[in-house]
Amino acid sequence: MRRAFPIFAIVFAVVYAVVYAVSVWKNYALFTYHPALNEFGMGVQKAKEGPAMYWYGWMATSAIVASLAGLVACLLPEQAARRLWPGLAWLVPLCAMLFFAWLLREYFLR
């Protein structure tokens, strides 16, 4: 547990940020929520009445993939796990934050 949690936490932070950014960019939502109808649907669905919300689905996709990646990383031999630079836990999310600022730039440049 003492050895496994830091590996899980670092891999989770890295993979979650990457998968979330890709999920938003390519719209890989695990499910869609239709708030006007209070209805959920599997995968990416078009808007019915009112808007379709993918945010919850993007987070679900990211959390599942990151959890699996974290668990797999915990199974790696100690020597391989030592090569994991802990700084990735902040560097990759920082890059994801900058990516979203770039992705949404049109809102601020109009």
Added chain:
Amino acid sequence: MTTVLLIVHGLLAVALLGAITHQAASVLWPAPRPAGSFTGRFRAVAAPGYANTVVILYVMTAILGGVIYAEYRVNIRIVLVELKLDAANGSFELKEHLAAIGLGMLPAYWWSWRQPDGRLRAPLTAMLAFIVWWNFLVGHIVNNIRGFGS
């Protein structure tokens, strides 16, 4: 009901803002002990003790925000679009993404405050503090533009 949830969401965010700001100030700008001035005492808190509170408050604030977000998408966002308030709209879009990225950082953040050397503390705490401040200010501004029940 949504208005009540929004107020609770705001109150949790205020508590989170206070906790993460104390902690970020103490790790980025350590104060000499004993601290004499007001700013010195602000920075001289026992920062590790805030980590559990920050994680719990962040998760609770995010869950409540997620609950009332549907109301925003149905009734508020459309008004921002019609009024061509692109910067406010984009700022809120960024808020939702930053909140999600912050959730993914929480396990590493929590673990960093359990370590004696704590090299990860400063960057992770600073980033979470930035996310919390951005989300608080944007939420406050958007609520001022088109608060619930208006």
